[in-house]
Amino acid sequence: MRTGWKDKSILPGFGVTMGFTLLYLSLIVLIPLSALILKTATMPWDRFWEIITDPQVVASYKLTFSASLIGALINAVFGFIVAWVLVRYRFPGKRILDALVDMPFALPTAVAGIALTSLYSTKGWIGSFLEPYGIKIAFTPLGIIIALTFIGLPFVVRTLQPVIEELGADTEEAAATLGAGRLRTFRKVIWPELLPALLTGFALAFARAIGEYGSVVFIAGNIPMVTEITPLLIMTKLEQYDYTGATAIAVVMLVVSFLLLLLINFVQWYANRKVLSS
Secondary structure (H helix, E strand, O other), X not given: OEEOOEEOOOOOOHHHHHHHHHHHHHHHHHHHHHHHXXXXXXXXXXXXHHHHOOHHHHHHHHHHHHHHHHHHHHHHHHHHHHHHHHHHOOOOOHHHHHHHHOHHHHOXXXXXXXHHHHHHOOOOHHHHHHHHHOOOOOOOHHHHHHHHHHHHHHHHHHHHHHHHHHHOHHHHHHHHHOOOOHHHXXXXXXXXXXXXXXXXXXXXXXXXXXXXXXXXXXXXXXXXXXXXXXXXXXXXXXXXXXXXXXXXXXXXHHHHHHXXXXXXXXXXXXXXXXXXXX
16 A cells, blocks of 8 residues: 555665765765765866876776677677576586576686686687688787676576566466467567566676776786776776876766766666566
């Protein structure tokens, strides 16, 4: 039952809980981000523009966002397949495979970076096999994409799994009973239900990849204008005590990331609206 502009809750004290929520979000999110923007606002505009348009910085922007986007798209495709297999099929070792999905969550990013580098370098198991064919992964943008795909996979799988479980196989059986083929069933019944969750997982993987540092810095090789990511530039400027330069680059990353996530959320909202109206 609705009373006024708030719903009754099993936990009483709307004012107290809302105040705590706002305080917590302010301390953890709003105040640090505001400090970042205010710090950048102290520098002259021409200096700010000079920093963020430096060719080395612009190259890092392009690499970071393009690699993050490609990694998130790969995870959207293969993460969907993994989630579908884990929910719809029974097979030996299923629990082990399900647990392996969470490994990027539990594994320290530096350890992941070292493991990927040793695996894909020219002396690694996979890198040594691909080298004779002229394929180099470590210390190239391709290696960065692989690292970002590795750390983003759980976000897509864990977002899709509950939705696939709720969908149930009976929905597909009902569509087949009504004469729908597999492709039509997927396009008309399954896809609209999974699309909002898939977009959420994609957005989470993309956001995670943009700010990733530990697993990328080892396999990237950090070659200026080639494999240098933006988080590394920020860390470099902090180590040089160039706090204004670091915050200027960070603000650009913050604004662009916010706009991209806002766009993804709008698409997700639109997809949800279409599902509810259908």
